[in-house]
Amino acid sequence: MSTAAAHHDEHHAHHPSGITRWLTTTNHKDIGTMYLVFSLIMFFIGGAMAMIIRLELFQPGLQWVNPQFFNSMTTMHALVMIFGAVMPAWTGFANWLVPLMIGAPDMALPRLNNWSFWILPFAFTLLLSTLFMPGGAPAGGWTMYPPLVLQTGNAFPFLIFAVHFMGASSIAGAINIIATVFNMRAPGMTLMKLPLFVWTWIITAFLLIASIPVLAGAVTMLLTDKFFGTSFFSAAGGGDPVMFQHIFWFFGHPEVYILILPAFGIASAIIPTFARKPLFGYSSMVYASASIAFLSFIVWAHHMFTVGMPLAGELFFMYATVLIAVPTGVKVFNWVATMWQSSMTFETPMLFAIAFVVLFTIGGFSGLMLGITPVDFQYHDTYFVVAHFHYVLVTGAVYALIAGTYFWLPKWTGHMYSETLGKWHFWLSTISVNVLFFPQHFLGLAGMPRRIPDYAVQFADWNMVSSIGGFVFGLSQILFVVGIVKCARGGKQATSQVWEGAHGLEWTLSSPPPYHSFSTPPAAATIEGGMR
């Protein structure tokens, strides 16, 4: 820790200032910050779309928007949140933390790093510009099923190229993380000593490299079907609309683990810190993550049980799907065992991490239910599914992102955040997010399909409750931004270790860390000391 000051080196003054600094930077921390700020902006844009959805669904009848615009909102909300908010946020975390956690000076491929970030503003300019085009933004669902998606107007090529750009950015980011972890670990940092966040990100990076090109292929076939006379997905031309769904979900299911695996890493960092007890079952956590990643490639058709598959296919995908409950259960049990006989305190990151474990598990339960094919024939494409994936993505991925932000914010900024503001943010969010999403289970079971702008009156009560929860949850996130801005601007000086129970290399550097992180590799003893 005291040696950290010596890491400050002369290069510090050489980087350009002002906007050029951000345009040309190859520094992992600057790029990490840009990713995180970008994702926060997208979180609010996607959130605004969700507010429009909940406003229209506040009561039966159409009061605010027409059905076509409503469909654009559900489509764009998903694309913006998945590709604009959650995925870049994870890459931002990886940029900031991976070099610090493995004892490296920076990422392995710094120029690629700059490029992979700067693709994103262009991708989302393309995507968001469609809101102002004749025919409106894409409205065929983020899953882009043909033939419906081929009815998209002027927005169509913009959608395809935006997806291509997002994919290129993700692949570049994934390559960089793999190259960094495999080549730049400090001496003595063996793979089975890696912090779990690094482990889960490595697995995520392989999922990205394996799955994103499949998505790119699928959307390119859509493009040629629309403009170049091919019939990949048109039955009238000898093609097959269901084939798109198979290809899309071969990407799409690994994608959901791309969104959640780094969250497992974050929970595995935060819970032991505030429990003051080593993580239970480190190696089983690694093996469970790898098993989940493997299984994620052989379960895709559970998203499309109702397309009419052969019995053998339905059985295979049901068995493979419910099998994921085993490694996921191991993870949850390990977190609970870490808390058992520990000595916990409940700072904001810990509150969000515990809520993550509880609420993600609820999403896991509904996921198990959805995996049972014969019952999925009822649940499929209802609000039960909407409730399920918002529990795993909002109270799962987003909660882990928020927990991680509070956890490392003192390290990143050098200042402590306001604990009072953080606790308000936690309690308002956690109460409202359950008011928002729990009743959607009821709506789905009672028979309300998803992606509808208006509904029969028997669904009115729970929709109103859900919308109220939505408005409060949306407004609560302003507290998050206020907390971050206040912390970035000043506050109590953070120590190197920040948290009493913190272990790991990033806590041996000053807060904020020197510009080139570890310019000399940390000692082997430091690595051993950081192993918890």
Place this chain on the structure above:
Amino acid sequence: MTTSISKLARRGSAAALLLSPLMAQAAWNELNLTKGVTPYSETVYDLHMMILWICVITGVLVFGAIFYSILKFRKSAGAVPAQWHESTLVEFLWTAVPAIILVVMAVPATKALIMMEDVSNSAMTIKVTGYQWRWRYDYVNEGVGYYSTLAKPSDTARQLDSGIDPASVENYLLEVDNELVVPVGQKIRFLTTAADVIHAWWVPALGWKRDAIPGYINESWALIKEPGVYRGQCAELCGKDHGFMPVVVRALPEAEYKAWLEKMKAEQAPATAASAVPALSVAASR
């Protein structure tokens, strides 16, 4: 004045109903899956309840352990952290036990799926075709077929800023001009397909939904046990009016169904004579 009185009366009767078992049933229907009216839907309901209870019990145990830890193992209460961090036996157990529970769940699930996929020995066949945004029903080998579209009162009320209170429209968004009429007590085979984009035909009381896909013909079946009207909706996003193409099934006793079918045959006979492929010609004329 009159409106406020009628509102008050409505509330009063609602309060009275709340106490009756009927209302309790209605409230339960707003929370849980329907049991439905077919052998398959009842199987699905039982399966759903079994998995739900497994999840609830697991949840109580896991969340119980978390909340117990939060109360008991807190630093402010003087808890001292243990340093153990692995146990092969425990880790083996919580891998093996969930796996066994999954097998227990998979057995009835497999049986239900085999039941659903067995469309043999059906008494009649109805072809369901999805269009943007209506359904067409064809009674195969009977020469009877027609379109089914959202009923006019709902369609008027659902327009943006129509000013009509949806609660004042009977079966708002769940009413059609021409219902699908079927007999009770017979195994009906449904063939689903679509003419433009993908739709999904869903009636919760039958226990399943099935995608209607252009170029595909999907098979499924239902045996409705009780006469009644069963409502559902399109379940696959199919464009701007996806929310406005309901399904209404009227199940009649055998004799009444026969009478209805004869009447329809008589009505549609001239059209059939005029064209060899009535369904297609109607579609083309639109």
